[in-house]
Amino acid sequence: MSQRVLSPTAPRKTAGVAERTRPSPRRRAVDAAEKAWRPLALLVVCFGAWWVIAAAGWVESYLLPTPGATLDVIVDKPGYLWDHGWVTTYETLLGFVIAVGVGILSAVVMVYSSTVEKTLYPILLFAQVVPKIAIAPLFVVWLGFGIGPKVLIAVLIAFFPVVISMVTGLKAVDPEMLQLSATMGAKPWQTFLKIRFPASLPHLFSGLKVAVTLAVTGAVVGEFVGANEGLGYVILQANGNLDTPMLFAGLLVMSLIGVVLFVLVEIAEKLLLPWHASRRDTGATTTL
Template sequence: MAVESAQVAPAGVAERDRPSTAERALKIIHQAWRPVALLALLFVAWWVVTATELVEPYLVASPGDTFAVIAEKSDYFWDNTLVTAWETIAGFVISIVIGVLTAVIMVYSTTIERTLYPLLLFAQVIPKIAIAPLFVVWLGTDLAPKIVVAVLMAFFPIVISMVTGLKSVDPEMLQLSATMGAGPAKTFYKIRLPASLPHLFSGLKIGATLAVTGAVVGEFVGANEGLGYVIQQANGNFDTPVLFAGLIIMSLLGVVLFALVELLEYFVLPWHASRRIDAATTSL
């Protein structure tokens, strides 16, 4: 007699259906309509201010002039955007590697943590625009100083977030791991690292936007290409349409990099509460 096996959910555990594609699309629309509406409102306000000539055109370029110059000089903006994007991504990746390694060392060594933490804080509060000229003198006017400034801008939130995440592990979990014979490496890989990822991604989102700022700041000091160079030249020539176009493209670059980190978090941390479609949130 054949016995059919049935999967029975454990007692006290409610089985949850996976959200459908339509539910995911509705969630995205629900989350996106507010910022889209705000951007549309700001755009309308920008157009009204320039159309009614509340300010002089050389102070605030109109939306029409701004987007017209982007279309007219598309190759010029594209080439300079690629330069800034490369500097930003290179600096961001380097800051992730150095930041994660530094955080791990600080967590596993109290002496190193007490030694490095004040130095990291001291380095963070120094205005990067003030020390960027030093990197130009030391490293020249190529990509290296811009990447270094991007690393310095993105490094601090990454290392602090990672340290916080690695320390947020329940001590009882660490004791249980040691009791079961797991070594430091296995404990780190199985317990500490997964627990630190939500904190790490929070730092990565901040670092992604700061890396763009760092690359542009480096270009302000000494460069002959990149969005920072475009903005600086437009500012010197009182060319507000090009200036506004450079600012918009720079902002979009930061948004795209932030979105990529958000997308990576979605695939890496599908189990986290913030990623669930039915997570408890305040809605208006």
């Protein structure tokens, strides 16, 4: 009776399991191009429509500058926009980090205590529906014209998506997994670290991508109320001087900051949760 000897280096295949191979750099480049051409095409169409409307004189130039005039401002004053853009970025990141930390902690407490959830959730909902622009002047009165009011508004705006997504993720864990861990004698903190928290990360990252873009809005809203630096200050100054090219330049830089931060969060999600990101490689909600 002869036996087939398998080479130790020969790949082993399991029946019924499809072998996944890493795509080649060329394949990944093609996939990236296929995902990018549609939004790029839409941007080209929007800028083309903007240029046609402005160049044709359908709208006065002091109301709608041409894309060329806006880009000229960006090229002529890169240092000015960089300095103010960095201030807004710093306020955004600081507010976002605080919102993430406080939001995750609040979500954990709410999930593990129904009393806290019933008490805190209505307050969070009420705080979310209050327009932040309406209470921003109070923060300036209380905290002054420094960085405090801007960061606080960014925290308040970004906090709600974080805590809601985290609560949803922690509650979405398979009950059978929790029962299994309890049967095996796992302590609550072990169950949280090994089961609940990892299972909640996909939901959490969905909330983080929303929160990081809202944090940019919160920082700019704070700068609208009282500031002498930041993109909100640039936009207000340009509006007061009827300098619409500078106003549009500030808006473009602000949008660019939000897009970059969104992409960074998405990259972090792909690095930390490759098993989750692979399930939606064909989805429309990913930019990478």
